[in-house]
Amino acid sequence: MNFFKKIRLIFSFYNYFVWVSVFIDAACAYTLWQHGISVYKALFWLKLFSMGASFYLVNEYRKQEYFYFYNFGFSKKSLWIITLAFDLLLFFGLMILACQLR
């Protein structure tokens, strides 16, 4: 399987929670921009909580659809590690941006 197809499939999986995630990232970035670095710790825990909630909700309501990704050789673990790592990087990136724009 070529690299771009893998990326496309992983993004399809990320699609389950990407919009919620982007909304939370944007809200966190705005809060950091408003109140400064003092609120960072709370925002980080909020982000971790939202990631845990995404994990729970997908496992609870979309677990049958894992078979789509299994059929392309992805394990549940690999799907979550890749998407959550990317999601966290996006969060850190937006936090840094919000700090610099302040």
Add this chain to the structure above:
Amino acid sequence: MKHTLEISGMRLLFDERLILSDVYMKIETGDTVGLLGRNGCGKTCLMRGVYGTLECEKSVIIDNISVYEAYKKPGLIRYLPQHHFIPKHLTLKRVFRDFAVDFERFTELFPVFQLRENTKIGHLSGGMHRLAELYVIIKSDTKFVLLDEPFTHISPVQIETIQSVIGEERPRKGFLITDHLFKRIQESCNRVYLLSNGKTHTVENDGDLKKLGYIMS
């Protein structure tokens, strides 16, 4: 080239209840093997065990190589679960592209899908959804195909078409199919196993099914 899938030594326990204990099956390219069994006897567990998404003691050998998590090699096995598995937000076009299956040919066989390339899977009826996922699994490039109750929600005329598609693919693949309509399994498969008390039994005729308690008369 002929490929072989051999399953043996499968053992699965759920809360100290023995689900699978003595399973032996052999599938070769060109085979359509039927797997019958009462509800809850472990057919799905057996398939998922072979596929590698359910942990259990087993020996799965493909072309003389032992494989534990077969699903990680899509070129070896593909699996159709008994429930809908395609994410609802994907379009038909995207699904056919992912599985590298020709959508045009699909619409020739099932005209109801014509001009619906950009329809999201979630907007299809249950039967159409099932038909699309069944077709892509059967046609995708792999050596063995596991179909768990593939004909649920599908009308008889479409089942006949799907059976002809399986026939087309048989020279290149081996199929393992479970279904409760045992007459259809007996007619379309070249070998039938019955799973009973955790063991697989070879079935030759209705008499065997009666003896093993699968049918009454």
